[in-house]
Amino acid sequence: LYTVEHGFPHQPSALGFSPSLQLLAIGTRSGAIKLYGAPGVEFMGLHEENAAVTQVHFLPHQVELVTLLDDNSLHMWTLRAHKGLSELLEIGRFTLTGPPGTVYLTPFLRITNKVDAPSPPFLFSLAPSCIPLLIVFLALTSSVPDDYIGRRNLEHVEALQENPVNPNQVVIGYGRGLMVIWDLETQRAVQNLIFLMVRMKSCMMYIILSCLALFLNFVHEADNELPLFFAGHFPCKAISKIVQLPTANGPPFLVFSGGMPRASYGDRHCISVIHSKTHVALDFTSRIIDFFVIRDGPHALVVLVEEELVVIDLQTEGWPVIQTPYLVPLHSSAITCSHHVSSIPLKLWERVIAAGELQLTHYSKKPWPITGGQNLAPDPPQRDLLLTGHEDGTVRFWDASGVCLYPMYKLSTAGVFHTDTDPNDNMNQGTEGEWPPFRKVGCFDPYSDDPRLGIQKIHLCKYSGYLIVAGTAGQILVLELNDEEAEQTVEAKVVDLLQGQEGFRWKGHTRLDVREEPVLFPPGFQPFALVQCQPPAVVTALTLHSEWKLVAFGTSHGFGLYDYQQKNNVFVKCTLNPSDQLAMEGPLSRVKSIKKSLRQSFRRIRRSRVSLRKHHVNNAAKLQEANARLEAELAEMELAPVQRKIEARSSDDSFTGLVRTLYFADTFLSDSSHNTPSLWAGTNGGSVFAYMLRLPPVEHRTDEPITAHPAKEIQLMHRAPVVGIVVLDGHGAPLPEPLEVAHDLSRSPDMQGSHHLLVVSEEQFKVFTLPKVSAKMKLKLTAIDGSRVRRVGVAWFGSSRSEDYGESGLVVLTNQGDVHVVSLPSVKMQVQYPCIRREDVSGIASCVFTKHGQGFYLISPSEFERFSLSTRCLVEPRCLVELPAHSASPTQHRPQPDGATSLINSNLERLTGLPVCQLSAPIVTADTPTSAIVQAENLSCVCHMAVFTKQSSPGMIFITSI
Template sequence: MASRMRKLFHRQNAGAIEERRKMRKELFAFNKTVEHGFPNKPTALAYDPKLNIFAIGTSNGVIKIYGAPGVEFMGIHSGDFSVSKLFFLPAQGRIISLLDDNSLHLWEINLKDGGSTMEEVKNFMIEGRLKKISVCCLSSDASRLYLGTEGGNIYLLDVESFDLEDHIVYQDVVMQKLNDSPSSSVPDDFKVNPGAVEAIAQHPSDKDRLLIGYNRGLMIIWRQSELMLEASFVGHQIESLCWHRDGTHFTSSHNDGSYQVWKVSGASSPAKEPLVPYGPFPCKAIPKILYLTTKSEPFTIFSGGMPRASYGDRHVVTVIQDKTQHVVFDFTSKVIDFFTMSNVNDEDEFDEPHSLVVLVEEEIVFIDLQTKGWPTFQLPYLSSLHASAITSSNYICNVPSQLWEKIQEVGEHQQQNVMSTRDFPVIGGKNLVEPPAYHDLLLTGHEDGSIRFWDASASAMKYLYQVNVAQLFTAEGGEQNGSPGVVEAEEEWPPFRKVGNFDPFSDDPRFGVQKVVLCPQSGTLVAGGTAGQVVVMKMGEDEEEKKTIEVVQAKIVVDDKFVWKGHEALPVREEPFKFPRGFQVELVAQAHPPAAITALAFQSTWGIIAFGTSHGFSLIDTTLKRLIVSHCTLNPHDLSVTGEHMSRRMSLTKSLRASLRRVRQKRGTTKPRKQRERRSNDTGGKVIEGSDNTPTTPEKESRGRGFDDADLVPIERKIEARSEDPKVSMVRYVYFANTFVRDAHTATPSLWVGTNAGVIYIYSLGVPTGENRLQGNVVAEISKEIKLKHGAPINSMVVVDSDNNPLPDPIEVQHECAKPPNMSGHNLIVCSEEQFKVFALPSLKPRYKTKLTAMDGSKVRKVAFINYRSRNNDSYSENHISCLTNQGELGIYSIPHLKRQDHYQALRRENVTGIASLLFTPRGEGMYLLSPSEFERFTMSASTVTEPLCMLELAEGMRPVPPEPEVEPEPEPAAEATEEGAGGDADAAAAAAGAEVAQEAKPDAEEQEPGEKDAMH
């Protein structure tokens, strides 16, 4: 009987369920869209001068190709091998990759779905130890790839067929020719074993001549068509070779830090003596050298060559032009490769380089060779996000144009006289995405006390501006200088110049920015630090005269028994300080004890900030610059806390007890046991939450609304009551709301504070308005206190109105950025690590709850309240809770019924850094650290997708013309049939057609949910 009732219920509600499924597809769709920042562990670099694009290969087999801002392509090799070399086939939109497993791969950028995509089309593997590829050289016509090997032979790969040619330059044959040459002055020991092929270079005008360098120092010019040795040269151990543009000379670099210029015709002796630029003491090798001509003096550009003893740890690229211009560009990470850019053709007389591009392990730097002083370019993408380690982040949507323009202006002023004024030189490809109609900011807080502003409106994330909070304090490392860019070194030899932004060292770990908040309407920036410092800054258009920084002390723990054994507070600079244009300090609040800021909120309309630490929280009046209230959350057992990192890991005893309890529950009866209250005594004014009569989501919503979709039912598990942890005083979340706290008739400003122990403190605030604000004090009185029964840490809270809309910030309503809230039917949504719960206000009566996690180790780590818009109807939207667990799973839950709408496995559970760094955006997107240097951007919204859509415009004939579709012959007319037979056939045909339509429609009806698919790049 029950099964019949269920079937009848399903049949009656099938239409509503199907309609809801369609709506979910219009609202939700998970996709990983684009990677922002700098590729992790780069290993290879290539440049296509014809299409003006460049490529970076990485140690995990990824190839990324970049052109103009917004032009980006990515390919991933199937095996987990490092990319050793990259070679563009100029103007063809093709690139060859060599992996460290000795395999070669051909990639093409082809048109697909309205844009261009990168596809692997061919591959080839060379096997054998002696055939290990040591160096490659692409012929000038891109028809051959010369493969030099460890065994000393050179193989020729035909690019079109992607297979080896029969012709091989055998080392034995070369040595025989060398022995037969009467004019050869090569010592005998070089003729026996010259070593691996170290360098290959094709003559700039005569394609038949190859310059080959062997490891031990033997160099030859080989004429391919005649298999003839034209000339031989002997030097020190070879690192690299390069032809001069006229083809009459070439330059070699060596492992002893020297380089030589050789004349091709005439004697096989160098045109100049070996030059050791940073000798005479032993120097490191010069891995790569370029000799480039100009109408004035030539350029000599090389990497390495530093004196071993004094500067052997430096990562440098030297640029020399005549005797007056000599700069050693000093980087903070290892040099991978470099190339130069120019606008000349092959027929031109000079090289005329205008830019130098250097790839190092942690960043890429573009250097302007046309501007005096050789400044660096401002990057429109590929910025080093981790110039200092990222410690916090925040995403701001819809930044007002006025503030946006100010940020851009002060950022440009900050780079004035530091960066090149020329346009960025890489402009290849075509961006097909229209410029966004809005401005979005990503704020990143860093270990060195800096806050960086990034334009996150499009797929190419651009650096805008930097604020250095550390300069407000003094520390053992001395004063901080927050001006990014080039740092001029003192007069010394070699003439070093520090370039690039990557700087992994911090003078003092207390500078680290733990929380950052921006109010875009008021232009106020608030940052919380590692040593309990909270800095309030406001955008200033003009440079501010020297003034003393005002400090508010917030003593959270007042008990004399408390002993703080952590770090000291940072001393604020006492002397008057001159503030440059941009964000200028208004106030510094200092928590005592000086523990790291764990929660931060700012209410610009009321002029107050709230922040929490591991010991409690404080409320500060930013208008009058005074402390309103502090509250200590420590219990008597915490008075000897040392300020060490808090851990919620179970002890061995607790873990064993939990395991045995689970076993007993599985073997026991299925009857539910009544859960006991954690505190049965008089609570003394506290509200103890956790009544078992609170309906769960399936009971409340499915019966009330008629939905019984099995895949939407949340996975609810029993939550185990935990023992009191003595270290649960940390404040996790602070929140301001203008809602009903004391009664249902009058809405008042309020502060809500959630702790690690599952406690919520509710304060009623009295905020003077109008002219009284500057004279009257803000009054804060504790109104209520909630203790969650399961005691899980509070991740987030929000008050929603009767329309299920989170209450907007009052300043957003004032500036017409948000609609005024509905001031009736307010509910409080509390999101802890283990469950979500809805309370009616002001009674705090529980209405709905859903248990997300249980004893299997799953915990909610991140929560956001997001408005999802329909991709087919922009006027329709729904508010939902989005969350991430420590298992890497994303979930979407309805408001207020807390019914799960969708879920996706986004990250691996082992990716602890990615989970900890994830942030949601108000538009239904998100970001997390894919590596220390790059963010992975994803979307859960079907209507909001930020991804590159671009194409390469190739010359006609670069791709084969697709064959025209064959015209199918018309079917012959069928023989006439009787009317009955025709009718029968027609019915049969209709039935068959109906069956075919049903067969085609079936996969759509049973389509796998997006969250069940594996996430793909």
């Protein structure tokens, strides 16, 4: 059922990168681990433990990686080839156990970031001979200078790092500014470095130069002086990570996170990049998780922040951002609605891409730098678009044809209206002379200038290029695709949905003010007509018929029809019930008034008293009559599923006039011999309205008005909300989309046989004959399993064996999160799948179906889950990751001989005189001896494990190669 996840991982917590495999790994707080390579190369794994991933490390020159969770558990993963494709599998795990105060180092590879405990370390390296090397605590303390203020208490270990030139040397960084460079062979301190930043009142950063310096860089010559770099004259925030990168010709790059002046810029999330005289403070809108640099050149800086992934091109002047082909933050502004369009014509596709490319001029021209793996998925058979509406009034177009949800084009509707934002403002502009020199990067901007701009409904005609968007304040914009920029004025047509009814007063937000002056619109979709509903309530239903040039819209007060060719309103129908007082409160009020609640309570009490009095009248006679009727029914009853008793909803319920669905159809309304255009509307109170439309001839279309007349009205018995309307032709197939037949992409509907009307309510599916509108059949849902319909769509299910055969079906999502497929025209339940957790209300509300049996829903504010109900239309990652040709074969693990573990423990206890806690993993050896805290590219080691003693002080660390 599930195929792939699109978007940016929710709540990322760790970042990893493999230079040899060219793979990027992201861990999340929910325990997910996701790997990304070249576009289309994606892998996902999920830890069984509900714990956050704190670190991710790739094993050098291998297709394996290790994750560390915040519950002290370690997990090893591998990319194993199976039937020509790679899959991410967990192949081992263990947990570091110990009492409170026990210190654990990160067990694997490159960097041990922090140890938050007061224990000084003892470092061991277990070679294949199982002889440990010991860094004695007394030797460490004896090497500390006498004038060091924390000599008696070395504080906690902040970081450990190997010497990239000499792997036998390790640097240990303590909390009070002491760094000790320790030689593992001679077992002595090579040099001590004391940083007195805690004593200083200004922000200083000490840079220790070396050819391959990293965080906590190593000093090779004792007489080297430490140059100082002043980043300001005020106390600053901590520098959490620093990287220095050499260049082939010229000075090195220096990249570090943090270090901003605390008083002025303490709330900024910054990474500073310094190269020669160029200095830029990259300012992000969310907290920085981690970063790394692709070292070829260096080529690019990859930064993972809480809400997006940003890649900076370090080889192009100005250091521009590289456009990401995946991991794009869908929630750069909160998603408010979605719309999917299948099988986009090539001409429209190319025009949208061309308009989108004009918006990318400030991005780097360099290709995506992460290129690992091979994408073996076949080319998508069709071009699909996913349109998302956002809270800031933007509509984003996404290429949803394949595994990567690639951004194509962004439309903004805010320029049509007066808002608090100056259109000349540029978020990337910095103040001249400001220090540090900030530059805004990233596209995540969760703040909306005006919540009324939010997009609520979208409809795109892929044949004509017309786009309709509707917003929170009752605004409906009609746009057309233009390849050139144009300056024009958008006039608003105000439509009164109350039709002058008295006694109602709108208490919600006001409508948006339209700009009266001409507005310059860039190439792309440009608005040319605007409909403003009054009252300015949220638009709840929207549909477009581009062949007739008509737009239908609905709110909680009624619905209307607009002719965008003549820019004139055709008709308005008010569906407001006199008891719908809440419909006048606006979108922020969703609770009943105390007066109405008391009135309904007294009515229930009166009804119960009347029923009790009637119950005692002639009770015996009624009981005998009921028993006789029941026996007769039981004798004739066939075996049927148990049905629940569903109480009819009261007409006094709130929002009964809210329009839930609108539908255009060319069908039979007046008689069975003449078909006519029609508009159908379904409301929250179970009502269906049908209007007959009379269109003038094509030659008089621009002169003569369109007229509409009420034709039919249906009131469902249980007054359940109507969520879908479909008209079936003489063959029982749904009517084709507008202009679909004209483009020879669908056969003409059968107008010889009788048409049927399918009304989908929250509780059941009911079929009516046309034009008489008499009930023919129905399928109950709520009465059977208690669920209610939340989303419905018509899909085409093609056969996986025959290209020419397929069937239409109704795809239904219920409030329980189950997906049902209902056959057409027989209206019988075919299959049922559990899809979304029923507790995930936002996920159910965000679901959108495609025309070929697929669906999307939000699993988080930044991620879409894609699922498929069709075996023929399936989008999923199919990729292969192989070791580079120059890489060595994976190291073969060999178990230790019997008694090896006890031998190691006894040796450690003999050397330290302290009891050793149980090792948390089997003792294994590698082909090459390894050193403590080592992860060098020129070593063929696999990984290391660090184990501490049970003693919290002084404590020790055992480093084992596994």
